[in-house]
Amino acid sequence: MHAIGIIPARYASTRLPGKPLIDLGGKSMIQRVVEQAQKSSLSRVIVATDDERIYAHVIAFGGEAVLTAANHPSGTDRVREAYEQLHTDADCIINIQGDEPFIHPTQIDALVALFARPNPPQLATLVKPVVSDEELFSPHLPKVILDTQGYAMYFSRHPLPYQRQYPSADWLLHHRYLRHIGLYAYRPDVLREITQLLPSPLELAESLEQLRWLEHGYRILTAETELTTLGIDTPEDVERALVQLKIES
Known part of the structure; x- marks a missing residue:
């Protein structure tokens, strides 16, 4: 089973600009999402972004990223472009929300398992x-x-x-x-x-x-x-995330 995880991440956000790069206890939100996804059975985890700052940050912490067009109407469209840039084949593609720093690897694996069926x-x-x-x-x-x-x-x-x-x-x-x-999986x-x-x-x-x-x-x-899981959409969500990180540490 060859499953790829792609995390669409935009810099622009009405309620929380620069959301993927927000610091959560010493790591950016996007880094926490990537690290949680890497604990799953996924073969690769790639960040798909339209922003050079996010791209450079992901590469700097050792992640994999691709730059996509800025005008995609949805994360699904961004995931498709990113997958096509990879020039690889996969049994399934998992679209992982870039604002879910507490996503559980078992949730990703539950979707991957569905694509292992006959x-x-x-x-x-x-x-x-x-x-x-x-x-x-x-x-x-x-x-x-x-x-x-x-x-x-x-x-x-x-x-x-x-x-x-x-x-x-x-x-x-x-x-x-x-x-x-809102965690999606697709056949390519x-x-x-x-x-x-x-x-x-x-x-x-x-x-x-x-x-x-x-x-x-x-x-x-x-x-x-x-x-x-706790999604991050507002400054209040950031405060709740910091509290949860203290509880888990």
Whole structure:
């Protein structure tokens, strides 16, 4: 099994400019993401960036990086360009979020394992059980419903399903809800195909890229994780990350 991890990393960020280079306890965020990914079964881990500063920083700490175009509409498009620059073949490509310094290697391995099956999926992603009403009703934490084989049927920022026979405060008592964890895996041929698709109505309605793939007939297999990670999007997230690093040290 030859699996490659690619980490899209942009310097520009509305809420946190220069996010990949932010110092977290003596190491940059992007270095922590790379080091966590390298603990998994991935054959290679590459940072895909449009910024010379990030590129130089990754090379300086011994990582592997490629420079990509600046105008990619999504991380998926950046991952595709980076993969094509590598001139290699892989069984699967894992798209690892560049703002997840606490990503667990086992989460990456769970996706890689799906592509080791006799009939590997086109696409794969992670799901996690919802454990609180705060998670369930947060529009920032997309939910997902699955079919009986573990393939995603739909993603939404609204809780799915809507349980009309119960008050919303009791929904978790009567149904096992799942939220989506934004770690994606693709077969290389499928990655090339989905980056040529135009935005779809459902994607535009929910602002969720994966709905474009479903709407065009692609199937997304899921693996479940119980682990929670901390993404970095705001200065407050940085403070929480520093606290977590102190706890783990």
